[in-house]
Amino acid sequence: MTAAIERLAAGLAARASEGLARSRSVVSTPQGRAIVVDGRPLVSFASNDYLGLAADPRVAGALAAGVQAFGAGAGASHLLGGHQSPHAELEAALAALVRPCDGARALTLSSGYLANLAIMTTLADRDSEIFADRLNHACLNDGALLSRATFTRYRHLDVDGLRARLAASRAATRVIVTDAVFSMDGDVAPLAALAELADAHDAWLVVDDAHGFGVLGEGRGSLADAGVASARIVAMATLGKAAGVAGAFVAAHPTVIDAIVQTARPYIYTTAAPAALATAALASVAIIRDDAPRRAALFARIAQWREGARSLPWPRPASRTAIQPLVVGDARGASSLSAALRDAGVWAPAIRPPTVPAGTARLRISLSAAHAPDDVERLLAALRAAAPARATAARAMVGAGAQ
Numbered sequence: 001m002t003a004a005i006e007r008l009a010a011g012l013a014a015r016a017s018e019g020l021a022r023s024r025s026v027v028s029t030p031q032g033r034a035i036v037v038d039g040r041p042l043v044s045f046a047s048n049d050y051l052g053l054a055a056d057p058r059v060a061g062a063l064a065a066g067v068q069a070f071g072a073g074a075g076a077s078h079l080l081g082g083h084q085s086p087h088a089e090l091e092a093a094l095a096a097l098v099r100p101c102d103g104a105r106a107l108t109l110s111s112g113y114l115a116n117l118a119i120m121t122t123l124a125d126r127d128s129e130i131f132a133d134r135l136n137h138a139c140l141n142d143g144a145l146l147s148r149a150t151f152t153r154y155r156h157l158d159v160d161g162l163r164a165r166l167a168a169s170r171a172a173t174r175v176i177v178t179d180a181v182f183s184m185d186g187d188v189a190p191l192a193a194l195a196e197l198a199d200a201h202d203a204w205l206v207v208d209d210a211h212g213f214g215v216l217g218e219g220r221g222s223l224a225d226a227g228v229a230s231a232r233i234v235a236m237a238t239l240g241k242a243a244g245v246a247g248a249f250v251a252a253h254p255t256v257i258d259a260i261v262q263t264a265r266p267y268i269y270t271t272a273a274p275a276a277l278a279t280a281a282l283a284s285v286a287i288i289r290d291d292a293p294r295r296a297a298l299f300a301r302i303a304q305w306r307e308g309a310r311s312l313p314w315p316r317p318a319s320r321t322a323i324q325p326l327v328v329g330d331a332r333g334a335s336s337l338s339a340a341l342r343d344a345g346v347w348a349p350a351i352r353p354p355t356v357p358a359g360t361a362r363l364r365i366s367l368s369a370a371h372a373p374d375d376v377e378r379l380l381a382a383l384r385a386a387a388p389a390r391a392t393a394a395r396a397m398v399g400a401g402a403q
């Protein structure tokens, strides 16, 4: 072993000794309510496939048709010949659906991670200040760091704290950035208040709607849900969650889209996603736009869970979205609760630091239109059975703010 490998191994051993080692399970079925994980059939509450579209035959069929028509690969970056007609059609469909401002355009990218790097590095530079909710997704933070702007984080959802920081800023360009639906908590950002602050301080408002698109605002997303639209807003969402495919998009004023195309390295210097993914996403967007009963089924499962979980002893942050956390507290406790559920036929992996703040390890229960009422009952029964041994400790560790 070289000294460098020994140092790396020591770091991994330290992580494991704190109960924070990460591991990958192998899923040998399509995504859906019932999956096979490491050879075991389980009911899944782990995916972001909120509308059950990841294995929908219409979406999978569109993907297959896209491959027939356009082959497997895009062959080049968007600016050097890889931009194919399904990409262009998808961008038009997304702009029409999300409409964050009059005349908005949309741009697709290969992933949400890249989209956020592209947005942040396009809007901000050394002379800018970025104001970020403390619980934002990691890739928004990475984009902020890559932009070299001053990076200021405000307390989760704290509009007053943000107002004070904006007022004190001398930066030439100010950028407020927030998850719309927070990925590990399921709560929703105060978008109307943030848009007002953006107006008052001549700032951009970047909204990452990875978990709201397809779900809230009749599928149009969190901005539509909040009734907010403005040329200051740069909206992004992924196509790998409710849309059930892969990739992401930015929707914004045409000048913002032009600036990303002209300058954003995460857009320019990467091969375009296969056109067939755009063909599949077009099928998803049509379902998101037209299939209200599918969304109603998701909200029925959310209501069923919230009602049934009232008697559970773990703190549950308030959430009206598909993301329903159950806060356990310490990392080992969350892992052992997840293991108990797995023994009862339920798949709900533990989320531990640094993905969530220390002391708030949790199960991130994620609900889907694909779930049947019996699936939610099974989850609740498994949690009730696991509760007595574990919950008292969790309550003692995790304090107020949850219900």
Ligand SMILES: Cc1ncc(COP(=O)(O)O)c(C=O)c1O
Pocket (backbone or CB within 6 Å): 110, 111, 112, 113, 114, 116, 137, 139, 179, 183, 208, 210, 211, 238, 239, 240, 247, 248
């Ligand atoms: C809030 C949020 N933004 C961005 C991303 C990244 O999107 P993608 O998976 O398409 O890279 C994720 C999750 O993956 C997310 O939860």
